[in-house]
Amino acid sequence: MRVAVVGLGKLGAPLAAVLASKGNDVLGIDVNPEAVRRLQEGVAPVQEPGLQELVTANAKRLSGTTQLEAAAECDVTILLVPTPSDERGAFTNAFLLDAIERVGRGLADRDGYHVVVVASTVMPGSSESELRPAIEQASGRQVGDSLGLCYSPEFIALGNVIRDMLEPDMVLIGESDARAGDTLEALYAGVCENDPPFRRMSLVDAELTKIAVNTYVTMKISYANTLADLCERLPGADVESVTGALGLDTRIGGKYLRGAIAYGGPCFPRDNKAFAVLARDLGTEAPLAEATDAINEAQSHRLARVVLAQLGANDSVGVLGLSYKPDTGVVEESPGIALAALLAESGVREINVYDPVATDAATLVLGDVAHPCASAGEVLERSDVVVIATPWREFAHLPVERVADRDRKPVVIDCWRLLADDLDEAFTVVRLGTPLETHVAR
Ligand SMILES: NC(=O)c1ccc[n+]([C@@H]2O[C@H](COP(=O)([O-])OP(=O)(O)OC[C@H]3O[C@@H](n4cnc5c(N)ncnc54)[C@H](O)[C@@H]3O)[C@@H](O)[C@H]2O)c1
Numbered sequence: 001m002r003v004a005v006v007g008l009g010k011l012g013a014p015l016a017a018v019l020a021s022k023g024n025d026v027l028g029i030d031v032n033p034e035a036v037r038r039l040q041e042g043v044a045p046v047q048e049p050g051l052q053e054l055v056t057a058n059a060k061r062l063s064g065t066t067q068l069e070a071a072a073e074c075d076v077t078i079l080l081v082p083t084p085s086d087e088r089g090a091f092t093n094a095f096l097l098d099a100i101e102r103v104g105r106g107l108a109d110r111d112g113y114h115v116v117v118v119a120s121t122v123m124p125g126s127s128e129s130e131l132r133p134a135i136e137q138a139s140g141r142q143v144g145d146s147l148g149l150c151y152s153p154e155f156i157a158l159g160n161v162i163r164d165m166l167e168p169d170m171v172l173i174g175e176s177d178a179r180a181g182d183t184l185e186a187l188y189a190g191v192c193e194n195d196p197p198f199r200r201m202s203l204v205d206a207e208l209t210k211i212a213v214n215t216y217v218t219m220k221i222s223y224a225n226t227l228a229d230l231c232e233r234l235p236g237a238d239v240e241s242v243t244g245a246l247g248l249d250t251r252i253g254g255k256y257l258r259g260a261i262a263y264g265g266p267c268f269p270r271d272n273k274a275f276a277v278l279a280r281d282l283g284t285e286a287p288l289a290e291a292t293d294a295i296n297e298a299q300s301h302r303l304a305r306v307v308l309a310q311l312g313a314n315d316s317v318g319v320l321g322l323s324y325k326p327d328t329g330v331v332e333e334s335p336g337i338a339l340a341a342l343l344a345e346s347g348v349r350e351i352n353v354y355d356p357v358a359t360d361a362a363t364l365v366l367g368d369v370a371h372p373c374a375s376a377g378e379v380l381e382r383s384d385v386v387v388i389a390t391p392w393r394e395f396a397h398l399p400v401e402r403v404a405d406r407d408r409k410p411v412v413i414d415c416w417r418l419l420a421d422d423l424d425e426a427f428t429v430v431r432l433g434t435p436l437e438t439h440v441a442r
Contacts, residue, residue, distance in 0.1 A: 009046060081096055268333075326393065
């Protein structure tokens with residue numbers, strides 16, 4: 001098929017490359033000329049593992065333009081533009097509407113069947129109330145005639161976007177009508193390598209399912225973090241044992257059930273807020289979503305208290321891991337950055353930071369409150385207390401030789417229980433989710 005992907009960002013760029021890798025002719029569109037120029041030159045517009053290789057291998061099926069109207073030359077247009085949250089926490093559709101109107105104007109000048117697919121995260125109800133009228137007005141077509149409308153979000157984790165697109169647990173398709181859904185199912189069936197179930201439904205059901213998945217997953221994370229907090233106060237407890245067994249119950253499942261620190265990134269933190277806004281707008285409440293969010297917001301303070309309890313006067317702190325999760329350089333809502341900022345507010349005199357890919361991005365956010373380091377070893381050398389905030393694999397093997405001649409062993413706060421037990425010789429290891437001396441009531 002000929003597919004236009006509008007928005008060549010963290011999701012759109014990998015989707016364009018994945019679609020091209022399965023034989024589709026893909027037109028990548030973005031208002032940012034730099035993203036388009038990169039695609040045209042065979043350079044991945046964003047950093048994502050495996051993306052550059054896919055772009056290079058499929059360059060002949062990937063073209064780019066800043067002209068949104070050109071999407072009309074394709075059979076399907078997939079929109080992956082931002083839907084930033086407003087001050088209430090609701091997702092906003094201004095970028096989507098702008099994109100849809102321009103795509104619609106292109107469609108007005110052409111014949112032939114076309115499906116517009118919204119893949120951005122939207123408030124449930126958006127497709128019917130705002131997006132359908134906008135595309136109908138701009139294109140002069142009626143949805144259901146020569147125009148189909150689908151809502152089909154991606155379920156991906158940054159750092160694993162390509163694999164997640166090729167092997168999704170399910171493909172969710174909200175559809176205006178069967179022809180639109182059939183067209184999109186045919187496209188995605190040709191992309192998926194694992195024969196996933198397709199769930200086809202109304203537009204609003206798909207919109208609600210997307211946000212329900214994320215609020216449910218984050219509820220599990222906040223639940224596990226609550227267990228970790230309890231275990232830190234309960235003599236002999238170990239959150240890993242508890243969640244390990246809990247997850248074996250098939251009614252619960254073990255994924256995302258890991259007691260550690262806050263979830264972050266561009267999606268999870270805003271989904272519960274939007275869910276709660278939706279409930280309020282519908283005249284009800286969503287206390288589970290509100291509690292999930294409130295528990296998450298409390299996690300950086302919980303961690304800062306653990307760190308401060310380990311600090312002597314004038315001690316320095318190191319933060320290892322500044323991206324919000326491993327295998328990505330994204331620093332939005334990063335727990336490592338939140339911790340560094342809280343420690344600075346508390347008057348910690350020196351905060352040393354390092355991340356395998358995100359040190360520069362984090363330094364832009366933190367400014368001069370943190371000292372950027374070139375390696376985990378440098379952080380160790382300069383710091384009395386070191387926190388492993390992001391579970392990058394390299395942090396499981398800290399270079400002990402860098403602290404061998406220190407009089408006082410550095411404290412390492414291991415939020416994800418990465419370190420091998422034999423490192424207890426080199427460091428004083430504090431494992432979150434196990435009893436903390438400072439927390440257990442005597
Ligand atoms: N990043 C994630 O992990 C993730 C996961 C699930 C869902 N989503 C959702 O997917 C959507 C896109 O997210 P993202 O992370 O890829 O965003 P992004 O900010 O990385 O990229 C968005 C791209 O859209 C372009 N753009 C903005 N306005 C445009 C317009 N009017 N026309 C054409 N291009 C335009 C931008 O220049 C940018 O390149 C959002 O709704 C987001 O909530 C993101």
